[in-house]
Amino acid sequence: MKCISVVKVGSLRDPNPETRGQVDVLDIPEQELGPEDVRIKVAYCAICGSDPHLVENIFGWEPPFGMGHELSGVIVEVGEKATKKGLKVGDRVAGNFLHFCGTCYYCQNGQQQFCTHADESNNPGMAETVVWHESQVYKLPDDVSLKTGCLLEPVSVATRISDKVDLKLGQRVAICGGGPIGLLALQAMHMGGASQLTLIEPIAERRELAKKYGATDVIDPIAEDTVTAGLELTNGMGYDVVIDCSGSPRAAYPLPQLCSRGGKLIYAAMYPNDWEMPLNLYKYCYYNELTITGLYVSPYAFPRAAQIMKHFDLEAFTQKVFDIDDAKAAFECQISGKYPKVLIRCNEFPGE
Ligand SMILES: [Zn+2]
């Protein structure tokens, strides 16, 4: 079967074709179906902001390796013991690319995101079919199409961000970075009752989307100083909650200054793994009592994400679709940043 794979590691933006990273469509064998697994015929798989980092080889995997974790599809085969959730052939589903073992220390301690066996069944989703353990698979609500359904995983990340924020009605929230996760987190904070909601983002189209999704203010960090603008918008108080979804060191660094005293600062992106950020502990942790945290993946969030996803406005996220054979063009389009999301159609399902 076809599977979009990393065939050469390196940055996709590298101007030198000798060292540039490369993806291609490879013919790989279908995965074997275990007794507790289901086989999904993949409809759509979205390109994640983290996928180009995968091509850069942040995890140190040996190429070629398959890609894709934001997928939807239809069940075509159910293992004999995959009976706990009532899944059946023909179900429209999406799910979690990670399988948590349920047995290790972390799984037993309410921290399945740190499962010590989670990597063992991480099968690639930019493929014609994928095999997942039934615990990874969630039925899509009837009113969520397969095209929208592939966004269950990013919606689960917004759900996890909400869990970490634990927003109180009326709090002021700033979000830095208007990529897909930033815009979904913004919608979540709007639903959750933020009184003031500011997006910090250099791309004008994304700032416009944010206003449509409930942002009360936007800041262009190229045209104005983020901290000055944010403090002005909050009468000098700062925000109760600041969420970074940019992953950019330059954008992430000044964010402690945007937090109100006693506020919460969540670094909710993936960062360059060798970057260290100076932080004045006296000012921000002792005197201002900030709570600073981050997040890795989205444990315990998928069932709620599936329930709430129809309340998200996901139209702008499903505008650009490439066929699986056009993998290279799809990745070029993704790194151009022109669309909030780029989808790959792995199989045709008429009407979806
Ligand atoms: Zn993702």
Ligand SMILES: [Zn+2]
């Ligand atoms: Zn585990």
